Amino acid sequence: MTYDIDAQYLIDTTRNLIEVDSPVGYYPEIHAYLKQLLDDMGYSMYTDNKSTAYVRVAGNDSSKTVCLGAHLDTIGLIVRGFNDDGTLRVRQLGGINYHSIEGETVRIHCRNGNVVDGQVICNKHSVHVFEDCKEAPRDEDHMSISIIGDVSTVDDARALGVTPGAIVAIDPHFVSYDNGYIVGRYIDDKAAVAVLLDTLQWMKATGKKPAFDTLFAFPIFEEIGHGGAFVPAEVSEYVALDITLIGPDYDGDEHSVGVIVSDARGPYDWELSNQLITAAQQVCDEGKWNTQVCFRYSTDAAAAYCLGNNIKSGAFGMACLNTHGRERCHVDALVQTAKLTRAYVMDEHAK
Template structure:
């Protein structure tokens, strides 16, 4: 079946999503955004004790419940202390590449919810000043966050509300190009969240039911490996929508959708992965999807499986360049992901 996707609407939704701060474990703003969005569509959102947001949709067949998930959390930093000059010592939340965030602006989210603007800097921040500015290692011992304010001491920073445990969200710097490319932080995994929002909107507008009862899940701890650790007991299969990869061993570019056969935890379910491949054959451009075996990579679906959930696991998503940096994707891949999602939910890949 051919699925017509609102190209401009997907890009607009992605732009809005990446603008909402949601580093690992920080959910108040993104939950508010989702709740308003889903209520506007006529859905009810609920959360569990792990701050995973859900929307439940009745299917044509209630003999099983499937789950499709896309994680809300982005990589970020957490304040662990202060340097003498009032800059902030940090630790990473998720797989931060410090080289990719040097010089970037950010929001330091205080425990009371207020935010202070900042900038990620290397402690040897200038070639005009430091002999080792080019050579010093970029890691949490040599990088800090400098508040964009008149701060000269830890007391000055604390007076602004910053404390240990404040969360740092890196500004996305979202940019689109006329040829369809998108460059931004947090395409991982806000693009997949946009796909699920688009899918829910489509189901409502077309008055359709998925093949089976479906739980749409939006975890907030994926980047540290346990977003999908808890899965509601009624779920029998969990398909994660997440970025896929570009580089050696990955026959893909930014236009591609990837179906994940295995990752660093091991293989995904054989039958479910074959079902996703059949869906891709029916719904996607045959030149713009592939199968991937991923390294240094996992998803909530395989995390749930590996951590003991009694489920079948599967995964697919849009190919993304420069992952965990300022990422690059093409709208073709996001559209392909939306088409594959619809085909899976409507049961097209079933034998």
Template sequence: MQRFETDTDYLLEVTRQLIACDSPVGYYNRIHALLKMLLADIGYEMQVDNKATAYVVVPGASSEKTVGVNAHLDTIGLVVRGFNDDGTLRVRQLGGINYHSIEGETCHVICRDGSSVNGQIICNHHSIHVFEDAKTMERTEDTMAVSLIADVKSPADARKLGVSEGAVAAIDPHFIAYDNGYIISRFLDDKACVAAQLHTMKWLAQTGTQPAYDTLFAFPIYEEIGHGGAYLPTVVDEYVSLDITLIGPDYASEEHSVGVIVSDIRSPYDWNLSNRLIRCAEKVLEPGRWNQQVAFHFSTDANASYFAGNNLKSGAFGPATLSTHGRERTHMDALVGTENLCHAYVLGYGD
């Protein structure tokens, strides 16, 4: 078995930095500034298209084809759609929010002028000491609101702070890395995979190693609402997403492992490309530390690109993650395994 040496300090610290940087769907200014700095630190310059996807192209040993790998920068969040009479904010979800998992959570509302206001996500019937149905009320976008942490009693008060329709709420992630290797945080989906992708790029730059083929490293923005990969440069022949994979009754998986997604809610992934990813996993990951998954409540930018009509093959893999779209939990073993599998794929180990 071939294992690549991983700088775990770099992998963990970059994951931490990325998670701390707000990027709810559609809001990319801060995360692009951070990504630009992280790429410059390892010797790359990024380009950004009109869809706000950042790219780096690394020449390969062969130009026979161009392969693409991606990890998305956007996270789930909320967008302000209006105001309640008491000045709390009516919101809609950006991505697959589980409202039960964010009740009581702190957030900050990013206004259109770039300023921000702290807030808390509450149920309209928020207290068992006040509301008879506080426990039983369904948590939906119609029963949840953002309460600004300020002296706000009316819509006018909220507007004076700069809040308007179209402001976005970034949920606080509460990142914790434990001494035994476990990590708990919101937005491991997909910041942990961005870090793994950056680690592979760092190794290529530091060692002067070329990928097997011309390789486009992509960082999409709109994955959480299904169209991050809709546009892709036409030179890309195959596109592989690094994204979280799943833990539960249908998955032979736990937090130490890496999943190769062979099918999802949209479609099977390309048969031959998935088999190459499986061969890569067999070469660099220990038995029992990887699995194949049919992810039937889930999809990725690779399949979004495929469904948008791009002429390519799609594939996907990533770290097994508990409580996805909540406060997620994985282990450094899964991040290292994801980086090793990315490494193996771009070096052509599955050919």
């Protein structure tokens, strides 16, 4: 089957999702936004006690239930304490590369609902002030959040509502270019969420049903390794949509979708991975799909499998450069991922 994908919808939806803060565990804003999108499409969203959002779609065959997951959470920071000058000490939420966030502006989401603007600084922040500025480590013990405002003491920071446990979202600076490239933080995994929304919209517009009962899942704890830890009992296979990689050992480029056959936790299910490969052969453009062994990386599907759920696991997604920094991708990769998603949902490998 040939699938016509609206590339501009994928770019716009990715941008809109990225602009809604959702660092690991902070879900109020993104849940409200996602629920409105799904309501507008005519779907019902619900959440479990782990704050994973779901949409259930009845299939042509109810003999099994499959799950497609794309995580809503992004990497971020959490306030752990204060320095004497009112700057904030933080811990990472997910695999932060501190070198990539120096100087970035942030939003501090306080427990009382306040949102406070800040900036990531190295404690030795200027070559004009500190002789060893360039040599100072860039890590959580040598970097802080400086509140943008008249703050010079711990009490000043606390007066704004900042406490340990406040969640810090780093500005994404999303840009789309006329040649199809997109650059911004959190393409991982907001672009994959956009692909699932595209699939849901396509099914609603065409009246098509998935081959099997399908659960679309949107976890909020993937970046710390356990977003997919809980899987509803009826699910027999879990396929994660997540970024794939570019660099030595990887065949992908920014135009391609990759089928992940193994990752840091080990191999994915042999048969399910082969089904995804067959579907990619049938629906993806020549030269724009590949297989990957992602040995410094894992997904919700692997977490679900390794943590004891009785499921088959698989994964695929758009190739992305500069992961966990300001990431870069091409809309071609989103389009190929959308084609493979539809093929999986419609059980194209069997045709």
